[in-house]
Amino acid sequence: MGRNTRKRRTPPVAKAIAAAAALALGGGGLLWANFHASAHEPDQRAWGGDRTKAATAQVATVSCPDVGQRLTNVPDAARQGVARELAGLDRQIAEAYARLAATRDAQAKDPGFVRNAIVGPLGEKRAATIDRIRIGIQRAGGSFDNALAQLAPCTTRSTDRTDAGGGQQNGGQQQDNGGRQGGGIGGQAGNGPVAADFVDITKVAPNVQGRPRRTANASTGTFTTRCGVNANKNHNTDNVIVAPGVTNGAHHLHDYVGNQKVDAFAGDRTFLQGGTSCENPGDLSSYYWPVVRVQDGTRDFDQNADGGGKEGNAGRILTPVQAEIKYVGSPAAKVVAMPRFLRIITGDAKTTTNGLANANAHWSCTGFENRVQLTERYPVCPQGSKVVRSFAFQSCWDGRNTDSANHRTHVAFADPASGVCPNGFKAIPQLTMRLVYAVPPPVIRNGRVQNAYAVDGFPEQLHKPATDHDDFISVTRNGLAGRIADCLNRGRNCA
Template identity: 90%
Template sequence: MGRNTRQRRKPPATKALAAAAALALGGGGLLWANFHASAHEPDQEAWGGSRTKAATAQVATVSCPDVGQRLTNVPEPARQGVARELAGLDRQITEAYARLAATRDAQAKDPGFVRNAITGPLGEKRAATIDRIRITIQRAGGSFDNALEQLAPCTTRSTNRTDAGGGQQNGGQPPNGGQRGGIGGQAGNGPVAADFVDITKVAPNVQGTPRRTGNASTGTFTTRCGVNANKNHNTDNVIVAPGVTNGAHHLHDYVGNQRIDAFASNRTFLRGGTSCQNRDDLSSYYWPVVRVQDGTRDFDQNADGGGKEGNVGRILTPVQAEIKYVGSPAGKVVAMPRFLRVITGDAKTTTNGLANANAHWSCTGFENKVQLTERYPICPRGSKVVRSFAFQSCWDGRNTDSANHRTHVAFADPASGVCPNGFKAIPQLTMRLVYAVPPPVIQNGQVRNAYAVDGFPEQLHKPATDHDDFISVTRNGLAEKIADCLNRGQNCA
């Protein structure tokens, strides 16, 4: 990826606590009624379901290389067509994961079932889609790296745990958000106990911020846009998958611009209205919702991107959503261009790895001490869960987007705050989302009343998959006012 992949950690800066938790054992489908565990020594769970012992190394999830990350040079006329094909790749993986989750009996009986019935056909579909991407790019006059054809095959991931839980066979759910074993969670695709940690037992890991130079832009600009109390949701992603319904495969909260969906255009943005108090801020700020898996269901239980894709439980509205622009410790900033699109973090770290991860989880009272990427915090009584984001703060000076939605922006050097060569410092967007989350309880290696961020079903609701999206849309000189405020060292709102 671009330079930003190695220098993503702007304040709050963190280090991972430990190696990523092993993917928990793959037993269980997206729907409770589809779960039939393999290998058979049943005993009774506390919530009345059955528990089974499963063979080791059972498949947990589908793992496919991310083609979109590698497409760094797509001609403008080809980008929308390529985006549609990339969305098709995501849909293929989602369908394959659903099949994986619903065929545990067949997998137990036939060691070759997953390869022959799931990953093999998936690879063939992906190869055809990648070839269509090649044709689309070349027709637009671009060049195609034939090495991308090698990204078609997919694998599966497994663990060596042997406690794959069974489930009720009557289509019910465990009461009180009970975990049915397997890869955990109310829908059978995570999270698991290993994804959580008692924050009071974590050593401080927050690093210092770069030293300010005499030319630093020390101001702040706060925009107040609410917490999405009006429930403006959809499962689209107009940045990554324009023109594709359910392109995100998970639900977003939207604040700011009120007319963002897969079919919105720059012209739409300017007519969208805003939830922000500053009516000149038509920017879109959107992020995956957080849900509590306590056995309840929300409005999208039977919808694409919701329960049909393993995103289940009660949606939590943040109790606070703080959006603030900050300056550069190394110098002055230039105004953001209108329609700049920025994604921070990576929704697919379970299969991509942590190169582009930018998740920060903490608790009120601990934010200056502990920030977590690979664990959800269990907060003490009286403390709330906090998600925070610090976006890329360097811009290439030319493009409002790029083919992979990353290389037109970059992170400043974490030690000096200086942008990479060829990049200009822009106001850094920071966001802090606070949630009143009922604390999860871990008992006997399982988590009850888990909470998790929405995601692609095969990503297993891992904390590191958290991400945030932004489209800069301002009018009446607001972008310039924000930059001027920061450069003057003022605190504006």
């Protein structure tokens, strides 16, 4: 389907987030609004300042089951329509979150406001969307699990139940520039991060596990591809894997290296014509990830744009000082070449509500990478050390599909102890990425963070570090895929 050329209206999420952002204090200040309620039954009490009640909790975000993760069998004829409906679910959640953030006064005055004006209508919209997904799948001859209809209702989460592990967030207590204590959820745009999302890496015990022992059949080589750091600022807020044909389908900004013509409307033919930032002209693959921002009160080009400041992704965008992209072999087997147009997503952009099952990003500091890797906290690095994000993608392929309905089941991770792929899967070159940033160290005092940094994300995910993720589309020519596999299998180090 071609690009929709109709003029796009400002979506409700943009209007509501803009209203919420207007409440945020400049210079790294915090949107603070004490809304005292349980996650399911808001009560009627005043908010702000010294009226805080420690025994109650502020509603911080909207929590909805992830329908897309549960879809494992969608006929090809229905996939694009289903993808659009799933993108609609994401948009509905973002709009509901924006309304939650912009209506603290109304919530304090009306104990039923969140239920009646936000969560209830959201559930009704989701039910209608899930039913359209059912119709689309069944019309294409597929079967639909009716249990998915039970995923329509949403709840809310409070400030002490919003970290990726579901545990305490030190009460989520923050402080605004006026010195008043509040129960805000932090961040330059009012949706995180908070002090509890950071840790001094020098105080973390070593936690890096050993690698599987190599077998006689191991593929021990490496292949490095040099594609730059996105110095030309190739950005957009689309996600062609998850939301093809949907503008702003990611609701956050991506850096792109490699293929230079990737947006929501790109297809396989476009990728082959896209050009590349990689030194090897045969590497037309797309490597893309959410940007990192410093929330020091500054603004960037997208402050008033969808996916940027309008949706809570505020602050100055950092370009990596290094972006290392390397393919490595399997400790247990020879690898087969990646098929052209293989798509892989690693990590989960929605761990704040989904939990950590698919989390796969790691945060560390230069000089500490072989000792400490973090998933649920951002590191505060010592002087002279830089922040490092790293990803090790799924390295097993089902041998048939270049994608799957939930974008996960066609690939898998090898067993962490043995390095062996699951039954029915073949070892492929494992894509690894290491992104290094010169981040001004955030300062944490009295339970609050100043000059925080955070990865871009869906607004309701509160910029938690565990929501970090990475995306990849394999596009090679001139036999490059085969040469990468051969290099690994021969135990060579190639570039």
